[in-house]
Amino acid sequence: xxxxxxxxxxxxxxxxxxxxxxxxxxxxxxxxxxxxxxxxxxxxxxxxxxxxxxxxxxxxxxxxxxxxxxxxxxxxxxxxxxxxxxxxxxxxxxxxxxxxxxxxxxxxxxxxxxxxxxxxxxxxxxxxxxxxxxxxxxxxxxxxxxxxxxxxxxxxxxxxxxxxxxxxxxxxxxxxxxxxxxxxxxxxxxxxxxxxxxxxxxxxxxxxxxxxxxxxxxxxxxxxxxxxxxxxxxxxxxxxxxxxxxxxxxxxxxxxxxxxxxxxxxxxxxxxxxxxxxxxxxxxxxxxxxxxxxxxxxxxxxxxxxxxx
Amino acid sequence: xxxxxxxxxxxxxxxxxxxxxxxxxxxxxxxxxxxxxxxxxxxxxxxxxxxxxxxxxxxxxxxxxxxxxxxxxxxxxxxxxxxxxxxxxxxxxxxxxxxxxxxxxxxxxxxxxxxxxxxxxxxxxxxxxxxxxxxxxxxxxxxxxxxxxxxxxxxxxxxxxxxxxxxxxxxxxxxxxxxxxxxxxxxxxxxxxxxxxxxxxxxxxxxxxxxxxxxxxxxxxxxxxxxxxxxxxxxxxxxxxxxxxxxxxxxxxxxxxxxxxxxxxxxxxxxxxxxxxxxxxxxxxxxxxxxxxxxxxxxxxxxxxxxxxxxxxxxxxxxxxxxxxxxxxxxxxxxxxxxxxxxxxxxxxxxxxxxxxxxxxxxxxxxxxxxxxxxxxxxxxxxxxxxxxxxxxxxxxxxxxxxxxxxxxxxxxxxxxxxxxxxxxxxxxxxxxxxxxxxxxxxxxxxxxxxxxxxxxxxxxxxxxxxxxxxxxxxxxxxxxxxxxxxxxxxxxxxxxxxxxxxxxxxxxxxxxxxxxxxxxxxxxxxxxxx
Numbered sequence: 001x002x003x004x005x006x007x008x009x010x011x012x013x014x015x016x017x018x019x020x021x022x023x024x025x026x027x028x029x030x031x032x033x034x035x036x037x038x039x040x041x042x043x044x045x046x047x048x049x050x051x052x053x054x055x056x057x058x059x060x061x062x063x064x065x066x067x068x069x070x071x072x073x074x075x076x077x078x079x080x081x082x083x084x085x086x087x088x089x090x091x092x093x094x095x096x097x098x099x100x101x102x103x104x105x106x107x108x109x110x111x112x113x114x115x116x117x118x119x120x121x122x123x124x125x126x127x128x129x130x131x132x133x134x135x136x137x138x139x140x141x142x143x144x145x146x147x148x149x150x151x152x153x154x155x156x157x158x159x160x161x162x163x164x165x166x167x168x169x170x171x172x173x174x175x176x177x178x179x180x181x182x183x184x185x186x187x188x189x190x191x192x193x194x195x196x197x198x199x200x201x202x203x204x205x206x207x208x209x210x211x212x213x214x215x216x217x218x219x220x221x222x223x224x225x226x227x228x229x230x231x232x233x234x235x236x237x238x239x240x241x242x243x244x245x246x247x248x249x250x251x252x253x254x255x256x257x258x259x260x261x262x263x264x265x266x267x268x269x270x271x272x273x274x275x276x277x278x279x280x281x282x283x284x285x286x287x288x289x290x291x292x293x294x295x296x297x298x299x300x301x302x303x304x305x306x307x308x309x
Numbered sequence: 310x311x312x313x314x315x316x317x318x319x320x321x322x323x324x325x326x327x328x329x330x331x332x333x334x335x336x337x338x339x340x341x342x343x344x345x346x347x348x349x350x351x352x353x354x355x356x357x358x359x360x361x362x363x364x365x366x367x368x369x370x371x372x373x374x375x376x377x378x379x380x381x382x383x384x385x386x387x388x389x390x391x392x393x394x395x396x397x398x399x400x401x402x403x404x405x406x407x408x409x410x411x412x413x414x415x416x417x418x419x420x421x422x423x424x425x426x427x428x429x430x431x432x433x434x435x436x437x438x439x440x441x442x443x444x445x446x447x448x449x450x451x452x453x454x455x456x457x458x459x460x461x462x463x464x465x466x467x468x469x470x471x472x473x474x475x476x477x478x479x480x481x482x483x484x485x486x487x488x489x490x491x492x493x494x495x496x497x498x499x500x501x502x503x504x505x506x507x508x509x510x511x512x513x514x515x516x517x518x519x520x521x522x523x524x525x526x527x528x529x530x531x532x533x534x535x536x537x538x539x540x541x542x543x544x545x546x547x548x549x550x551x552x553x554x555x556x557x558x559x560x561x562x563x564x565x566x567x568x569x570x571x572x573x574x575x576x577x578x579x580x581x582x583x584x585x586x587x588x589x590x591x592x593x594x595x596x597x598x599x600x601x602x603x604x605x606x607x608x609x610x611x612x613x614x615x616x617x618x619x620x621x622x623x624x625x626x627x628x629x630x631x632x633x634x635x636x637x638x639x640x641x642x643x644x645x646x647x648x649x650x651x652x653x654x655x656x657x658x659x660x661x662x663x664x665x666x667x668x669x670x671x672x673x674x675x676x677x678x679x680x681x682x683x684x685x686x687x688x689x690x691x692x693x694x695x696x697x698x699x700x701x702x703x704x705x706x707x708x709x710x711x712x713x714x715x716x717x718x719x720x721x722x723x724x725x726x727x728x729x730x731x732x733x734x735x736x737x738x739x740x741x742x743x744x745x746x747x748x749x750x751x752x753x754x755x756x757x758x759x760x761x762x763x764x765x766x767x768x769x770x771x772x773x774x775x776x777x778x779x780x781x782x783x784x785x786x787x788x789x790x791x792x793x794x795x796x797x798x799x800x801x802x803x804x805x806x807x808x809x810x811x812x813x814x815x816x817x818x819x820x821x822x823x824x825x826x827x828x829x830x831x832x833x834x835x836x837x838x839x840x
Contacts, residue, residue: 032709038361040712041733041742045752048716082361083516084500090516149548157556164556165549166542167518257544257553259517267358267517267545272709 001300005293012289016282020072023281024065027274033057034081034272055081068278077282078275082268087279090264095283097168097176098260101183101252102245104176106238108184109191114227114234116188117195121203122222132192139189148182148255165257179256183249187241194237198230205229231302239295246291247284350836351538352818355550355559359516359543362500365487366436366443374482374736375563376541378828379522380420381485381505384411384430384463385478391638391825393479397425397486397506398463406470406780407453413461418527419488420510427463431455432489434465440492472780473741480736480828508534508832517543528832535835547681554579554813560836561814561821563829566681567625573813580814584823586629586807587636590686590732592675593715593802596764597757598724600663600671604764607800609659612652613697614690620806623685628806633793634743636735637807638825640782641789649797649804656697665698672700677730679705686805687730715755724762729755732808736827740789744773747796756801769795 035043035051052058056067071078077087120132155178156164162178163171202208203226211221248262261280268276300306360376361367386396398411417425437443438452453468467474478484488504495502501514506529509522520541524534542559544550551569553559555576565573565581574581592614594601601607620628629637633646665671675690677683684705691701714725733742745751749759749770757763759770772795776788796802810823820833 030710032713036709036713036716040708041731041753043716043752044745048752083359084362084364084367085516093515094517149552152549152552152556156558157552160556164552164558165544166553166558167515169515169518170542254546255549257542257546257549259515259543263545264517270707270709 008293019285027277032272037271077279080273080276082271082273087275091283094259094261094264097258098248100176104180105183109187112188113191114195117192120196121199136189136192144186145251145255151178167259179252183252194234198233199226202226202229235298243288243291246287346535346835348535349537352560353540353542354561355544355553356541357545363503364500377485378482379509380507382507383484387479387824407467409465411463417506417529419504419506420525421504423488425506426460427457429486429489430463431457433486534832560818565813578816583809583811585638586809588732588734588808590805591802593729593755595727597762603663605659605663609656611800611803613656613694614803615651615693616806619689623689627809627811631804631806635740635789639739641740641786643790653697670698673727674702674704675728676704676726678708678711683730716752748773764799766799
C-alpha cells in the first residue's frame, strides 16, 4: 500500500506541471491584464505602460512562465499583483476557513443523509422512503445561494441567532454555522440517494439473507453488514465533494462573506492576478490529489479484497 | 425650635422653586445630550473589496480612496458642494499662472507624533510626481518642481498653466501628505502601512476580511474624529451587504443596488439618504466600426432611448435628468443645457434614411460589466430599441474582458466591439475625464473620435484644447457647454440620467454625509447608541 501511495504522489509532479502550463496559457489568453483592472478608465498610455513594465508583463510568455516556475520549485509562489502580499501567505490565511467549512458541511450532510438513506432503503416505498426521496429531489434542486440568503433572512435577521455573514475571526466558530448548514443541506440530498441506492443493492445479496436467517438483529444487519458494504460508492462521492469544497465553495463564501479559497481564486481571475491564479490552482490541485489518494486507500480499508499494485 | 442653620418651610419651598426654575431653564437652553457629538464608538462599513494598496505611490483602485482620505490629509480639500477649502494649507496664492504658494497649518503632527512641515509636502509631491516607484509619475498634473520656502510655506511650480490643478489637488486622495523619508523607512510594508496626518490610522489589515482604522490622537482638527474605530468589512456581494446592514452587522453602505433602496428605506433603524449626483452611465458607440460610423444611426438611437424612463425604472427614481457633460456638483455644469429629446418616430425616420427597416433590421451587441445596475439599464435599453425594430444583444462581461478591447492602442483589436455601457464616477479628474473621453490619442477615447476610421471633428478637438488651458471660469464654462453641444451634434454617446449619490446607514450613525465628489468625511461621524 505504501509503495502504491508513493507512486501516486510521484505522479503529482507531471500533473502539476501540465496543469500550470494550461492555466498559465488560459489566464494570459483571457482579454485584459492586471493593468486593465487596476487602472480602469483612469489609465493613460504612460501609466499603463509603466505599470505593465513594473509588473514584468512585457516579457515574452515563455520567459514569464520560466521565471514563475523557477520560483515555484523553490517553494515561492510569488507575490499577488493586486494584494501586494505573498501568495502563500494569502492562501494560508484563507485555507483554514475553507477547511473548516468543508469538514463541517460534509459531517452535517453525512449525519442527515446516511441515516435517512438507510431507513429509506430498509423501508422501501414506505412513508419515510417517500419523504426521503422527496427531500433529496428538493434538496438538489435548491440553489445554494438562495438557501443561504433564506437562512440569513430567517436566522440572522428574523430571529437573530447567527451572524449574517463574516469571518471566524470576527464572530468565532458560530460564523460557520449557517454556511455549513447551507452547504451540508445541499449535499445531504445526494448522500441520501447514494446511500439508498447502495443499500438496496446490498440488501438483495445472499449474505444479508443469511445474516437475517441466523437471527441477527435488524440494526446489526442494516448497519453492520449492509451499510458497511455500501460505503464504497458513498466514499467515492464524498471524496469528490470534499475535493470540490476544498477548492472553495464560491457561492456560499460570497453569500456569507467568508474569506475562503473560493473567493480568493475567483477574485484573482477577475483581477487577472496571474501569480495568485497559478498559486491557488496549484495548491488546490495538490489537495485534490491527496483527497483522491486518501479515498483510494480507504477502499482497501473498507473492502479487504482490494489490493494495490 | 429651629436653629439659625436650619431653613424654615417657606424658605425651603422658595429654594425648591428656584431650583426647579434653574433646571427647566437649563434644559431649554442647552441641546439634549442626544444631539451633541460624543467621542467613542465603532462602526462597520461594508465594502466590495480590499483596497489593492494604501501605498500613496500606487493606484489601489476606488477602495483605496475611501481609506486613504481618512489616513492622509491633502493640502487643500473639497467642501460639501465641491468648493475648495483649506486643509493642511490654511491659505494659498498664485503669484503667476504656474506657481502655487501654500501657507501651511501650524502645530500639525503625523500619527506617529512627528511634526508636519513643508519638507514633508515637498517629499510627498516629489515622490508622486517624479518618483520612479510612483504609478502616478507624470500623471498628477504638470508639476515641474517643488520648493520649501520655509517650514510652513511650500511652493509648487507647473510646467504650464493648468486651471484645474488646485481643484484636482482638493479632490485627489492620492495627494495626501506622507512624512519625509517614509519610503525608505516602510521596508516590506509600504503597500499596507502608511503614516499621515489624517483623522485615523491603520491598525490591522487582514486581506479579504477587514481593515481596521483607529482614531489618530494627534489629529489637528480636535475634537474630531469622534469615532474610536472604523472597520471596513470586505463583503463582495451587494445583496450580502444589504442583509448585513439590515442585521446590524454593517452600519454604512457606500453604494447600494438601486433595486434594494426601497426595501432599505422601509426597514426599521435604517436611513437612506441621497446627496447630489456624480455618476453618469453612458452608451459608448465605437464609431470606427459599422453601424456606428454612420451619424444617422447614432442620432436615431439617441432619439429612441427614453432616458426619463431609465431614470424612473432602472434607477428607481434615484436620478436627475441628463443635461451637459459635467456633473451637477461641478462649477462648470450648465443646468440650462437642453435635455436630450425622446422621439421614437424621428428615430425610425433616421434609421430608414440610414438604410435600416423591417427587411433589413439594425442589430448590434451591447457589452456591459456584469453588475445588476448595468443589467437593469441594458435590459430596458434593449426593450426601448426593440420598439423601433432594433435588435440588441446584451453581453455581460467581467471588467477586464469589457475594458481590454476598448482602450486605444495602435493595433486593431479595439475594433472588435460595437457598443459598451460604462459608468463614470466624477471626482478628482473632473473635468479632465470629460475631454479625455474625446481627446485624440487619449487612452480612453473609446469611441475613436478623430482616430483613423473614426468620426472626424476638428471643432471638438479645438474646443477641448482651449478648455484645457482656459483660466477664466466663465469662459471655461462656456467652452464646456460647446463641447457638450458638439458631442451631442455628433451623437458620439448616449448619456443616461445622472445617478444620485445614495447611501444607506443605520440610525445610530450621526452626521454621516458625502461630499460632492464621493468623499466620505467620517471624522464628523459619531454614534448614538442611546446611552
